Amino acid sequence: MTQTNNPLPPERLLQLDDVNVHFPMREGLVKAVNGVSYHINRGEVLGIVGESGSGKSVTARSIMRLQPKQALDAGGSIRFRRKSGEEVLISSEDRQSRTMRDLRGNEIGMIFQEPMTALSPVHTIGTQIMRTVMLHRNVSKADARARAIELLTKVQMPRPNDIVDRYPHHLSGGMRQRAMIALALACDPTLLIADEPTTALDVTTEAQILHLLKSLQQELGMAIVFITHNFGVVADIADRVAVMYLGRVVETGTVDEIFYEPKHPYTQALLRSIPKLGGQKARRLKTISGTVPDPFNVPPGCSFHPRCMRAVGGICNVTTPPEVRFPNGQISRCHFAEEFRSEAAE
Amino acid sequence: MLSLIVNRILWAIPTLIFVSFISFVIIQLPPGDYVTAYVAQLRHSGEYITELQEAAMRQEFGLNDPLLVQYWRWISAIVMHGDFGRSLEWNMDVKDMIWDRLGLTLAISTLSMIFTWIIAIPIGVYSATRQYSFFDYIFTVFGFIGKGIPEFMLALILMWLGYAYFNMDVGGLFSRQYETAPWSWGKFVDLLEHLWVPIVVLAFGSTAGLIRVMRANMLDELGKPYVETAYAQGFTERTVVWRYPVRIALNPFISTVGWALPALFSGDIIAAVVLNLPTTGPLLLKALQMQDMYLAGSFILILSVFTVIGTVLSDILLAVSDPRIRMA
Amino acid sequence: MTQISNTMSDPIYDAVMASEEREMPPLAGEQTTKEGRSYTAKPWTLIWWRFRKHKLAMASLFFLIFCFFSALFADFISPYRPADIDKLNTFVPPANIHLFHDGKFQGPFIYALKRSRDPETARVIYERDTTKIVPISFFVEGPEYDLLGLVPTKIHLFGAADKRQKVNLLGTDSLGRDLFTRLLYGARVTLSAGLIGVAFSFVIGLFIGAIAGYYGGLVDALIQRLMEFIRSVPTIPLWMGLAAALPIAWDPLFVYVLITFILALIGWTHLARVVRGRFFALRNEDYILAARLAGASEYRIITRHMLPAMTSYIIAAVTLAIPEMILGETALSFLGLGLRPPVVSWGVLLQDAQNLRSISLAPWLLSPGIAIIFVVLAFNFLGDGLRDAADPYGR
Ligand SMILES: Nc1ncnc2c1ncn2[C@@H]1O[C@H](COP(=O)(O)OP(=O)(O)O)[C@@H](O)[C@H]1O
Numbered sequence A: 001m002t003q004t005n006n007p008l009p010p011e012r013l014l015q016l017d018d019v020n021v022h023f024p025m026r027e028g029l030v031k032a033v034n035g036v037s038y039h040i041n042r043g044e045v046l047g048i049v050g051e052s053g054s055g056k057s058v059t060a061r062s063i064m065r066l067q068p069k070q071a072l073d074a075g076g077s078i079r080f081r082r083k084s085g086e087e088v089l090i091s092s093e094d095r096q097s098r099t100m101r102d103l104r105g106n107e108i109g110m111i112f113q114e115p116m117t118a119l120s121p122v123h124t125i126g127t128q129i130m131r132t133v134m135l136h137r138n139v140s141k142a143d144a145r146a147r148a149i150e151l152l153t154k155v156q157m158p159r160p161n162d163i164v165d166r167y168p169h170h171l172s173g174g175m176r177q178r179a180m181i182a183l184a185l186a187c188d189p190t191l192l193i194a195d196e197p198t199t200a201l202d203v204t205t206e207a208q209i210l211h212l213l214k215s216l217q218q219e220l221g222m223a224i225v226f227i228t229h230n231f232g233v234v235a236d237i238a239d240r241v242a243v244m245y246l247g248r249v250v251e252t253g254t255v256d257e258i259f260y261e262p263k264h265p266y267t268q269a270l271l272r273s274i275p276k277l278g279g280q281k282a283r284r285l286k287t288i289s290g291t292v293p294d295p296f297n298v299p300p301g302c303s304f305h306p307r308c309m310r311a312v313g314g315i316c317n318v319t320t321p322p323e324v325r326f327p328n329g330q331i332s333r334c335h336f337a338e339e340f341r342s343e344a345a346e
Numbered sequence B: 001m002l003s004l005i006v007n008r009i010l011w012a013i014p015t016l017i018f019v020s021f022i023s024f025v026i027i028q029l030p031p032g033d034y035v036t037a038y039v040a041q042l043r044h045s046g047e048y049i050t051e052l053q054e055a056a057m058r059q060e061f062g063l064n065d066p067l068l069v070q071y072w073r074w075i076s077a078i079v080m081h082g083d084f085g086r087s088l089e090w091n092m093d094v095k096d097m098i099w100d101r102l103g104l105t106l107a108i109s110t111l112s113m114i115f116t117w118i119i120a121i122p123i124g125v126y127s128a129t130r131q132y133s134f135f136d137y138i139f140t141v142f143g144f145i146g147k148g149i150p151e152f153m154l155a156l157i158l159m160w161l162g163y164a165y166f167n168m169d170v171g172g173l174f175s176r177q178y179e180t181a182p183w184s185w186g187k188f189v190d191l192l193e194h195l196w197v198p199i200v201v202l203a204f205g206s207t208a209g210l211i212r213v214m215r216a217n218m219l220d221e222l223g224k225p226y227v228e229t230a231y232a233q234g235f236t237e238r239t240v241v242w243r244y245p246v247r248i249a250l251n252p253f254i255s256t257v258g259w260a261l262p263a264l265f266s267g268d269i270i271a272a273v274v275l276n277l278p279t280t281g282p283l284l285l286k287a288l289q290m291q292d293m294y295l296a297g298s299f300i301l302i303l304s305v306f307t308v309i310g311t312v313l314s315d316i317l318l319a320v321s322d323p324r325i326r327m328a
Numbered sequence C: 001m002t003q004i005s006n007t008m009s010d011p012i013y014d015a016v017m018a019s020e021e022r023e024m025p026p027l028a029g030e031q032t033t034k035e036g037r038s039y040t041a042k043p044w045t046l047i048w049w050r051f052r053k054h055k056l057a058m059a060s061l062f063f064l065i066f067c068f069f070s071a072l073f074a075d076f077i078s079p080y081r082p083a084d085i086d087k088l089n090t091f092v093p094p095a096n097i098h099l100f101h102d103g104k105f106q107g108p109f110i111y112a113l114k115r116s117r118d119p120e121t122a123r124v125i126y127e128r129d130t131t132k133i134v135p136i137s138f139f140v141e142g143p144e145y146d147l148l149g150l151v152p153t154k155i156h157l158f159g160a161a162d163k164r165q166k167v168n169l170l171g172t173d174s175l176g177r178d179l180f181t182r183l184l185y186g187a188r189v190t191l192s193a194g195l196i197g198v199a200f201s202f203v204i205g206l207f208i209g210a211i212a213g214y215y216g217g218l219v220d221a222l223i224q225r226l227m228e229f230i231r232s233v234p235t236i237p238l239w240m241g242l243a244a245a246l247p248i249a250w251d252p253l254f255v256y257v258l259i260t261f262i263l264a265l266i267g268w269t270h271l272a273r274v275v276r277g278r279f280f281a282l283r284n285e286d287y288i289l290a291a292r293l294a295g296a297s298e299y300r301i302i303t304r305h306m307l308p309a310m311t312s313y314i315i316a317a318v319t320l321a322i323p324e325m326i327l328g329e330t331a332l333s334f335l336g337l338g339l340r341p342p343v344v345s346w347g348v349l350l351q352d353a354q355n356l357r358s359i360s361l362a363p364w365l366l367s368p369g370i371a372i373i374f375v376v377l378a379f380n381f382l383g384d385g386l387r388d389a390a391d392p393y394g395r
């Protein structure tokens, strides 16, 4: 927040400070992203977790400057370190600026949730990859094709030489998502944004894709922003985790911190709602009470208070909690975050 | 791909039989038959025929046979010998009367269609990518007006404007001196001078409609995830829009080219009557008014056959342009 | 309430989470009330709210209501009868209504006509005599009629105070008939033909579309084929062919019904397609599956669950189909194949404006065409507004 004007630390790849995105709608203003801050270092995997509608995707699209057209940028800064080492202030770039077009597909790759519809239905897989390669690199068509086959091999696509000339509707969901990954990796990006890449897949395929992403990340050394609403998936892949609720990051920390010492009631509730392998048989899953409020009537104060078991009248429903920073780097946005530390120690 | 084409063509056969049967039924619908009309015509010119002779003629022409037999005789004459029967009104073979006019109709309709596409597609794309912009509103209003004004009204209004303010006669396809002259450069130029009115009249409504549909299709497509993927590759907006969604948004059009032409034929009928064009419209109208049913039925049959062929063609085109359909 | 009760709770878990044994979050209350208020509105109310925001659609709705009322009370509003011939008053241009004469307020009046003959063409020409005023009065006596077919009366909304003068707001035609009167009477026929034609095609389209969409499979394939057949016949020639086959001698009312039926016979495919599409979308919705699993009969599923869910779509589609019907009737009558005089419809009226000679002589004969344009536009705006309002995801 205060460091907005300071240069990024050298290991920092991407940093968001107090990002806001609003939607003017028929029924009122939707503050889909309401002061989000997170950062990611080179070669790191940041998991972003939250119930659907919490603003994960809108934030991710802000990084690409690809928000829906009716979105209003309501402030905040997004900074990114390019391959050249130079720093760009993405948030002040125009949607169609030269710089943004250079970044997209070249330095930042993106994978979407819907493998069924995220590829052009009227072009072959090969054509789609080749176009990206040829857009950012000065290579011949033959070289681009060779690159496409190489990428398909890299994402462990069966029969890459054949698939390269196939249309998306010839492929299964898992294969399409592999093709999507190949497309995103076409120009060796330093940052990969994966927006719920496995949500639409069955469990087996999900595990394969996660495994693939992890091994590619290690091989290529890129950073990944991994968005999901599934805590289990985060545990598998992420180094650090940011938990989002109603357009805000409510807690950030390393995977271990988040899983073993959650410092925010929402994180705790989420964790309680996931089944744990090897947990006691008798343990009952708890769902979070109530439903996510509709985005036009975000509760005042801490927006989680109507569902929070620890909410205290007069505080939680009045003042927005500040960021509480712990010595280990964990951050929680809860008035009582300090108290959880002692509890967890018990 | 090949099997799809064959499949389509095979499917067209029952449709063709259906439309030809409908055309025949229309020929048969008015009370009385060929002989009744013929007798009336003879009586008109002072000749007289006994009932016995009348019955003999019915027998000879097979008018007492079941409907299906008559239909078979009619359609096989058309298919085998190109014999569409005789126009009582004009006392000519139908086949000698229709082809010239059909040619002109086809030419005008095709030109209007090309005109429509050239104008409507870019505007539709523009409107969709600049939704709610000033020009989008302008085009939307134009679209509504185009939908609200029937062709014949537009023709009437143009005629009136042309007469009242420009002192010109916008009817017809040729000036008087060229009307019966053989084809020459001068006649061709004269044709072009007259042609724009029917083309504007015919294209106006369909352009407005096409803009609306194109805009809606584009908005649909622009909202799809693959467009976002394309943007995420770093392509410019122009590349993204024209390379991906436009191609797909055009598919519904390709699938209706076949219908666009007959729709224009239909529009042409009324506009041509108003504008006094030497196309199929006025002749069909006259045939229907005079219950000159072989002539009218032949027109309806030919227009319907064009439609069916158009449909088959557009299905094939669609399969060429959209690989998802090719597979099915 | 979504919380699962802890009947078999495990002690360790309970100990750790001791502070959270409450069933409900402490501050849960206020939010539910807030939500409750904004979501209790019924779907129809919501649609109405959204529809109200479409200024153009609202204006169109009022305009159309106005038109239908004018048509209903045509005999009261119009000063004359549609068939009243006046040989001395042919091709009279429309009269402008004035309020002030010589700077003095006079109430509504028109200037009297001065007839003269063009010395060259010997044609009658009219000029307004700006010295002679003809006052217009309201609720004057005129030709007798039955109001709404029930109450015999002679009172008309307006007319010339002086019985020997005429008020022709839209001028007269070649027989001196008052165009304003004829336009109003024509509205009855044209507008009702649109409604009845749509009603026919609605019944056919709904029935067939529902069957296709609900059963799918072979039935659907056959119906699809049938619709393709029908759509592959060019509409206007087919309409013309069928209409031309109607004997001229038949009763005009019967011809009218048949014409609307002919329009519907071809027009239903569009509605059927909309219905079929909605049925397909709905068929796989969870609540329909649930109803089926619960053993509800097919008839009940269709009528109680599926039809209500698409009423709004159907209303929009029907609204958009009406102008097509109106245009169809007009085109046929205009060509002389549909309704024929003495029936008065807008298409019949436009027959008088068919050639350049008459419209250059009397451009006001085009006024039924202007009426058609406005009504068709209004129906389109209304239908679009309804469709947008019915779409819950619209902007
Ligand atoms: N195009 C849009 N127009 C209006 N509101 C939107 C749009 N996209 C997203 N939103 C709003 O933004 C909020 C966050 O959406 P999103 O980022 O997609 O959530 P998530 O990805 O966490 O599930 C949602 O509540 C939604 O109402």
Ligand code: SF4
Pocket: A264, A265, A266, A302, A303, A304, A305, A306, A308, A309, A310, A311, A312, A316, A321, A333, A334, A335, A336
């Ligand atoms: S601030 Fe209050 S309501 Fe919000 S999470 Fe903390 S305890 Fe719960």
Ligand SMILES: [Mg+2]
Pocket: A053, A056, A057, A058, A195, A196
């Ligand atoms: Mg999302």
